[in-house]
Amino acid sequence: MAEVFDVAVVGAGPAGVAAACRVAERGARVALVDEGFRPGGQIYRHREGRAPAAIGEWMARLARLKVDVIHRTAVHDALRLDGKFQLRAESVHLEARKIVLATGARELLLPFPGWTLPNVFSAGGLQALVKSGLEVAGKPVVIGGSGPLLLPVAATLAKAGAKVELVCEQARRASLARALPWLARSPRKLAEALSYQAAFGPSRYRTSTWISEAIGTDRLEAVVTNSARRVSCDFAGVSFGLVPNVELAVLLGCELRDGFVVVDRRQQSTVPGVFVAGEPCGIAGVDGALGQGLVAGDAACRDVTVTADVEAARGWYEYKPPPLLRSFALRHEVLELARADTVVCRCEDVRLSRFDPEWSAREAKLATRASMGPCQGRICGPALDAILGYGADCVRCPAKPATFESLLIPEDRK
Ligand SMILES: Cc1cc2nc3c(=O)[nH]c(=O)nc-3n(C[C@H](O)[C@H](O)[C@H](O)COP(=O)(O)OP(=O)(O)OC[C@H]3O[C@@H](n4cnc5c(N)ncnc54)[C@H](O)[C@@H]3O)c2cc1C
Structure with missing residues (x-):
């Protein structure tokens, strides 16, 4: 027999944790399902007992509340049956009256010669391995690709003792400069970016630069950049931006626009009862994910079934990538590697x-x-x-x- 919840939340990153907490605070029965070992998502991935301070408060809130947290469970199917939603995973089948999808995003990996060599990872994948205990102290590493994610990844590696030789950003300096007015209005983001750069050394960050080849026999030995510079390294982490995880939303029939799930201002998708929060409805960073999670959790506890309202709201609640992300538009050269x-x-x-x-x-x-x-x-x-x-x-x-x-x-x- 599948267990029946008032609300089931898929994904225990910032958006999902916030949604589950809010549902539990409203007294409804909630399940929080995630494929990882513990809540935290991508940004707050951590080892047992080492939750970063930034998520500590949320972890304490989650622990205080009555939330059924189901770890190490990847939901592979979602469907609507007899007026309820079903989530199917390897070990459990859950039923819920409402669903919050907070499945985050994954990285865009563009193939280039040598990218399948052992020790070439995605940037976030390498960061995740280091957060889970991969030993990189004293090892030379190169981070490459595009996007704001390269900065925290390089900083994580530097803090773990790796020698960050180079951080290659394919975007032009002029293109990144166009985001400066936006960054200036977000002093916290600017400070964050500068602190990441300080961790690995600002001179290592090169714009208009990309890895054109990874070299090695049975594992990575070096990378070659577009300026024919050869950099010896033991590890490389390469990714070119984020792709929203919208598969479960699509299986449930939610409408997409420009690859993101369309939601109204209460985070309800075009399918009544299916709420979406965080990266699947727009790449907006951790603060956006937390806020959307709270709104989705709140809305999922009320009787929100107004499709007409979704229609009306859709016009103004259209996701637009923040200027910062537009600055990292991919150049044709990296698409031709x-x-x-x-x-x-x-x-x-x-x-x-x-x-x-x-x-x-x-x-x-x-x-x-x-x-x-x-x-x-x-x-x-x-x-x-x-x-x-x-x-x-x-x-x-x-x-x-x-x-x-x-x-x-x-x-x-x-
Ligand atoms: C690899 C990676 C690393 C990142 N590192 C940083 C960083 O260091 N600093 C930073 O500022 N931002 C980072 N980001 C961006 C950050 O994730 C976002 O800004 C924001 O925190 C997203 O929150 P979220 O809750 O929407 O998604 P996430 O934090 O991605 O959480 C989504 C959760 O859903 C789970 N999930 C997805 N599909 C399923 C399924 N079918 N079944 C069960 N569970 C599922 C995932 O495992 C994940 O735990 C990273 C993004 C990625 C992709």
Whole structure:
């Protein structure tokens, strides 16, 4: 039997934790489900007993409240049945009257020669490994790609004792300068950026620079930049921005615009009863995620089923990327780094030469098996969209890797 909750929240990052706390404070029965070992999400990922001060207050609030926290549980399917929502994961099936999706974002990985070598990670992936205990003290590292995320990643590595040799930002200095007036109005963000740079050394941060090749035999030994500079390193972390995790929202029928879930000012999607908070409805940073989580939690406890209201609100509540993010628009050079023999879909080992730019994403999938592996296109899908303009394919269950047994509905199990 699936357990029935008033509200089920998927994702225990800042948005999901805030939503679950608010629901519990209103006296409703709430489950908070996350695939990680403990709440915190990407920014506050931590080891047992070492919660960063910034999330400590939220952790204490969560612990005080009656929230059923379900860890290490990746929800691979979400559907509406008999007026209730069902969330399906490997070990549990949950039922809830309302749902809050706070599934965050993942990184955009663009293929380049050597990117599949051991010890080449995504920037956030490398940061996550270090937060989980990977030993990098004294080791040379290079961080590359694009976006504000490169700064905290480089700072985390430097604080862990790594020698941050270079932080390569593909955007031009002039493009980043256009965000300065916006940053000047957000002194806290500016101070944060400067403190990150101070941690790894501002002179290591290079604009108009990217890793054009990773070199090594059985593991990474060096990277080569677009100016033909060779930098020896043991680890590289490379990513080119964030892609919202909207798969569960799409499975539930929520409308997207420009890749983000459309929500009204109470964070309700176009599907009544499905609320979305944090990165899936716009890349807005941790403060935005916390605020949206509180609003979504609040709204999920009230009887909010007014589709007409969503329609009316949609016009003005349209997500626009903050000027800071627009400054990191990708240059054509980084979209052209992959060579004919570069692996693009690493699950199915498909090289760039196999793809025909005239295909749709569906045709590419059928002809090459790209995106049919364990990641189900979560990595190569956005990359193929960026470099070949394939556009998103439809989303199907499972949204996360799952065993066949867990895909069966309970009645089908012997
Ligand atoms: C890899 C990475 C590293 C980042 N590091 C930093 C940083 O150091 N500093 C900074 O300022 N910002 C960082 N950010 C940006 C930061 O995550 C956002 O600014 C903001 O905190 C997002 O909050 P959120 O609650 O929307 O999402 P997140 O914090 O991403 O939380 C989403 C949670 O949902 C879980 N989840 C997703 N799908 C499922 C599913 N199907 N089933 C179960 N659980 C699921 C995820 O595991 C995650 O715990 C990072 C982003 C990424 C992608």
